[in-house]
Amino acid sequence: MSVRADTMTSRRGAEAHRPLLAVLHEWVVTVDHKRLGVMYVVSGLVFLVVAGLEASAMRLQLAWSGLHVVPPGTFNQLFTMHGTTMVFLVGIPIVFGFGNYLVPLMIGARDLAFPRLNAFGFWIFLFGGLLLHFSFLGGEGLYGGGAAPAIGWFAYAPLTERAFTPGNATDYWNLALLVAGVGTVATAVNMVTTIFTMRGPGMTLGRMPVFVWEIATISWLTLIILPPLTAAQIMLLLDRFLGAHFFDTQAGASAVMWQHFFWFFGHPEVYILMLPGFGFASEIIPVFSRKVLFGYATLVAASAGIGLVGMSTWAHHMFVVGMGSTLNAAFAASTMLVAVPTGVKIFNWLGTMYGGKIRFGTPMLFCCAFLFQFLCAGLTGIMLSVAPFNWQLSDSYFVVAHFHFVLIGALLFTIFAAIYYWFPKVTGRMLSERLGRWHFWLFVIGFNTTFLTMHVPGMLGMPRRIYSYPADRGWEIWNLVVTLGLPLQIIGILIFVINIVISLRRGTPAGDDPWDAWTLEWATTSPPPVYNFEVVPVVSSRRPLWDLKHPDDPDGPHE
Amino acid sequence: MRRLTCRLLLVATTVAIFSTSPATAGDNGVVQTPSIFTPASTPAFAIRELALIVFGITGVIFAVVAGLTVYALMRFRRRRGDDGREPPQVYGSRQIELAWTVVPILIVVVLFLVTARYIFAIERRAQLPEALEVTIVGHQWWWEIRYPKLGIVTANELHVPVSDPARPTPTFITLQSADVIHSFWIPQLAGKMDVIPNKTNRIWIDPQKAGGYVGQCAEYCGLQHAGMLLIVAVQTKEDFAKWVAQQQAPARIDAEVRAGRELFSSLSCINCHAVRGTSANGVFGPDLTHLMSRRTIGAGVIQNTPENIRSWIDDPASLKPGALMPAMKLSRDDLDKVTAYLLALR
Numbered sequence: 001m002s003v004r005a006d007t008m009t010s011r012r013g014a015e016a017h018r019p020l021l022a023v024l025h026e027w028v029v030t031v032d033h034k035r036l037g038v039m040y041v042v043s044g045l046v047f048l049v050v051a052g053l054e055a056s057a058m059r060l061q062l063a064w065s066g067l068h069v070v071p072p073g074t075f076n077q078l079f080t081m082h083g084t085t086m087v088f089l090v091g092i093p094i095v096f097g098f099g100n101y102l103v104p105l106m107i108g109a110r111d112l113a114f115p116r117l118n119a120f121g122f123w124i125f126l127f128g129g130l131l132l133h134f135s136f137l138g139g140e141g142l143y144g145g146g147a148a149p150a151i152g153w154f155a156y157a158p159l160t161e162r163a164f165t166p167g168n169a170t171d172y173w174n175l176a177l178l179v180a181g182v183g184t185v186a187t188a189v190n191m192v193t194t195i196f197t198m199r200g201p202g203m204t205l206g207r208m209p210v211f212v213w214e215i216a217t218i219s220w221l222t223l224i225i226l227p228p229l230t231a232a233q234i235m236l237l238l239d240r241f242l243g244a245h246f247f248d249t250q251a252g253a254s255a256v257m258w259q260h261f262f263w264f265f266g267h268p269e270v271y272i273l274m275l276p277g278f279g280f281a282s283e284i285i286p287v288f289s290r291k292v293l294f295g296y297a298t299l300v301a302a303s304a305g306i307g308l309v310g311m312s313t314w315a316h317h318m319f320v321v322g323m324g325s326t327l328n329a330a331f332a333a334s335t336m337l338v339a340v341p342t343g344v345k346i347f348n349w350l351g352t353m354y355g356g357k358i359r360f361g362t363p364m365l366f367c368c369a370f371l372f373q374f375l376c377a378g379l380t381g382i383m384l385s386v387a388p389f390n391w392q393l394s395d396s397y398f399v400v401a402h403f404h405f406v407l408i409g410a411l412l413f414t415i416f417a418a419i420y421y422w423f424p425k426v427t428g429r430m431l432s433e434r435l436g437r438w439h440f441w442l443f444v445i446g447f448n449t450t451f452l453t454m455h456v457p458g459m460l461g462m463p464r465r466i467y468s469y470p471a472d473r474g475w476e477i478w479n480l481v482v483t484l485g486l487p488l489q490i491i492g493i494l495i496f497v498i499n500i501v502i503s504l505r506r507g508t509p510a511g512d513d514p515w516d517a518w519t520l521e522w523a524t525t526s527p528p529p530v531y532n533f534e535v536v537p538v539v540s541s542r543r544p545l546w547d548l549k550h551p552d553d554p555d556g557p558h559e
Numbered sequence: 560m561r562r563l564t565c566r567l568l569l570v571a572t573t574v575a576i577f578s579t580s581p582a583t584a585g586d587n588g589v590v591q592t593p594s595i596f597t598p599a600s601t602p603a604f605a606i607r608e609l610a611l612i613v614f615g616i617t618g619v620i621f622a623v624v625a626g627l628t629v630y631a632l633m634r635f636r637r638r639r640g641d642d643g644r645e646p647p648q649v650y651g652s653r654q655i656e657l658a659w660t661v662v663p664i665l666i667v668v669v670l671f672l673v674t675a676r677y678i679f680a681i682e683r684r685a686q687l688p689e690a691l692e693v694t695i696v697g698h699q700w701w702w703e704i705r706y707p708k709l710g711i712v713t714a715n716e717l718h719v720p721v722s723d724p725a726r727p728t729p730t731f732i733t734l735q736s737a738d739v740i741h742s743f744w745i746p747q748l749a750g751k752m753d754v755i756p757n758k759t760n761r762i763w764i765d766p767q768k769a770g771g772y773v774g775q776c777a778e779y780c781g782l783q784h785a786g787m788l789l790i791v792a793v794q795t796k797e798d799f800a801k802w803v804a805q806q807q808a809p810a811r812i813d814a815e816v817r818a819g820r821e822l823f824s825s826l827s828c829i830n831c832h833a834v835r836g837t838s839a840n841g842v843f844g845p846d847l848t849h850l851m852s853r854r855t856i857g858a859g860v861i862q863n864t865p866e867n868i869r870s871w872i873d874d875p876a877s878l879k880p881g882a883l884m885p886a887m888k889l890s891r892d893d894l895d896k897v898t899a900y901l902l903a904l905r
Contacts, residue, residue, distance in 0.1 A: 072783065072785065072786075073782055073881065076779075076781075076784075150781075156739075158740075158756060159739045159779070159781060164738065164781060249756035249757045250756070253757070254757060255755050255758065256755065256758065290646055291645075291646055292649070294650070294652075295656050296650070298651070298660070320742060320751050320753050321758075321760075322752060322753060322758065322760035322761075325678050325683055328682070332671065332674050333671050333675075339663060339667060340660065340664055340667060343659065343663040344656070344660055344663070348656075350624075350627055350628060350631055351649070351651075353632065354631050354635060355635060355646055355649060357637040357641060357645075357646050358632060358636045359637050372625060375621060375624055375625060375628075376621070379621055380617075382613065382616075383610070383617060386609060386613050386674045386677075387674060387677075387678050388605065388609050388677045388678055389609055391749070391750020391751055391752070392603075392751070395742060395744075395778055459594065459595050459596065461593030461594060461773075461774065463744065463775060463776070463777040465785075466775070466785030467785045469785065470859075473593065474591075475592075550645075558648070
């Protein structure tokens with residue numbers, strides 16, 4: 001143990017002495033899935049901070065009625081950029097970044113199937129994200145239509161037509177997402193190929209860690225649902241630049257068509273983000289409960305089920321467009337059906353914890369909060385699937401609260417859990433548990449102050465995307481409480497950043513397997529060598545390291 | 560660093576709190592919180608009923624699952640003095656997993672049947688011959704309100720008669736848009752319905768208590784999405800009849816404001832605004848025939864007072880940034896004249 005730590009320290013020392021430019025060059029030209037994974041996650045976290053600052057400005061503006069923190073146009077740009085950034089530049093790179101880093105390690109491969117495509121995917125994603133943010137400077141265009149786009153992250157037609165959004169801001173949104181989407185598809189192709197053709201000896205599909213299953217599922221989903229969005233964006237491009245009329249209602253087009261295109265992508269997109277979160281929980285909860293995952297097969301089937309059923313629920317975002325009763329009922333049914341596999345997952349995690357010996361390390365703390373918050377998110381999801389109830393709640397602050405419970409309360413919490421869990425593997429050093437606990441408690445209290453409360457103004461009739469509201473609606477006190485949760489979350493994030501910076505330099509050396517875990521990535525050194533494994537291990541069950549640690553009672557016969 | 564951030568936040572909050580603006584003052588006479596739990600019309604009553612059922616079901620699910628989770632976390636935490644041995648490994652159980660798949664399916668089936676019933680009951684309601692018909696056209700950023708059978712055109716304030724549950728006189732509303740997508744939402748009267756260009760949507764209400772109900776556009780529609788408010792004035796049958804008669808009357812021709820009237824019809828005002836019975840017949844902006852019968856201007860963002868009318872004509876963007884009406888750049892004298900004319904349009 002100590003020997004290994006020493007060699008690691010000296011290697012790091014050697015790296016520190018090389019000129020910065022050489023190190024930088026190495027990162028820029030790398031095709032190593034681990035480095036690209038780290039770059040994905042880090043750029044996702046940087047965009048998270050940007051989007052968080054945008055959200056903070058909005059919350060200050062809405063803290064009371066009639067405030068003037070930001071002007072109306074800026075507010076509209078802020079929520080557009082916040083939403084777009086969070087979904088496309090935070091959620092996607094972080095989950096695919098973890099996939100990048102972990103999938104080859106977990107299945108016993110030396111890299112992804114197409115390392116150069118992988119590098120291409122990352123850089124095109126990054127430049128897509130930068131292009132979007134460049135709109136803050138360059139969006140004025142010829143007609144002075146404002147800087148950043150102000151069309152909402154779902155960019156409903158016909159507001160996106162030239163008649164209503166002149167200038168280039170909307171084009172920045174459109175082109176940036178087209179570009180970033182290329183990267184996402186490249187990564188998805190890479191993941192599918194790697195998972196289905198490059199597994200190590202003995203690693204059958206049925207022995208893959210759940211996280212790998214989730215990445216396989218979302219990669220397939222990406223390949224199916226992203227092309228319709230791309231097609232719609234190209235149509236919008238034609239509308240705006242060549243005078244086509246795909247979404248030009250003044251020339252007789254249908255405004256609802258964009259919504260079908262968009263939500264056929266947009267809804268499964270939520271599952272693309274959330275399923276890896278389930279994957280994190282399914283890796284971390286068993287290790288910290290010291291028990292094998294309860295019902296592996298059902299859990300994997302539930303993921304596939306969510307992916308499949310999830311593709312038939314998109315129009316529940318459109319219960320208020322006047323689809324007619326039959327379609328409303330059909331989409332209510334398909335949406336409610338998603339609750340079944342989702343519920344199964346929660347029960348499986350419960351079954352895993354039941355009878356275990358639960359250690360409350362920071363990763364597990366985040367998973368515990370995830371369980372409760374995801375339960376809330378699921379139940380408000382059921383409320384929203386009840387179409388008539390949805391006619392009241394849709395486009396209100398209730399919906400905003402609901403999807404923040406999904407994407408922050410569930411997804412971001414599992415991402416934090418994953419960072420605390422795999423940071424030792426990536427860097428060779430542990431994150432501080434003490435700072436981790438501060439981060440956790442501040443964030444969990446701040447998050448719930450903000451987003452539990454946010455359900456209320458929605459039910460009191462407050463629509464979303466308004467930069468201000470009249471003083472006499474009775475919404476002020478609720479909005480003030482919502483805003484008061486913000487500083488707690490900001491301090492939590494600051495502590496998280498400080499934790500990372502300090503631990504990178506002075507964290508306790510982690511060793512290969514600090515959590516006494518069972519999946520393959522813990523069998524190699526921390527950080528793993530470029531080639532991942534000196535000898536690719538032969539696998540004979542779902543928990544190869546359990547078999548190694550318990551030769552008297554291996555998993556194989558029980559599966 | 561952290562202290563600096565905190566201080567900046569504090570300063571920003573303080574500044575923001577004390578710089579409140581009159582630009583978003585509502586109509587104090589009528590406003591009550593538009594809660595979906597204080598309904599006043601059948602669709603909203605039905606939705607509240609359904610919401611309570613759903614709250615009941617999800618509440619029980621929450622109690623059971625959260626309770627089990629808390630129990631598992633408390634009961635199975637690692638104790639002090641643990642022997643370090645791994646607990647028994649349980650790989651799954653077909654019966655248990657089947658049970659927790661089937662039970663949610665049953666709940667979903669019940670919930671779906673209930674939901675479908677309410678969908679059809681609300682949406683498939685047949686229109687009665689005595690129903691009032693209204694057409695509402697969404698504009699950036701105001702509501703055009705037409706009563707095709709009564710020959711009335713107004714804006715931003717929907718007047719409807721109260722509906723007696725024993726002999727209902729509902730209002731059936733046709734929703735259309737002149738530009739982008741808006742959404743019509745009066746939480747106490749019905750769920751929302753989008754207002755979509757090139758698509759005609761229908762919605763109905765039957766408010767059972769006289770009074771004022773507020774709502775606002777619920778679909779992001781551009782710069783002043785927040786400034787697109789709507790008031791529904793629910794009146795007794797007699798009051799409504801009076802209001803109809805008053806609205807049907809032609810615009811008042813007041814000799815005192817002749818100068819203002821002539822100025823008005825010589826300016827570009829008439830390209831966008833209509834005053835029935837005059838040469839002003841624009842349709843881009845709100846009909847002004849009975850402007851002074853309305854409580855607010857600018858789609859609810861300010862009270863309809865003489866000073867506000869004057870400032871609005873002078874520079875609408877100062878009261879509602881982004882409003883599509885241009886600043887008229889009139890001399891103070893002309894401004895007074897046009898204001899006087901509009902104030903006479905009762």
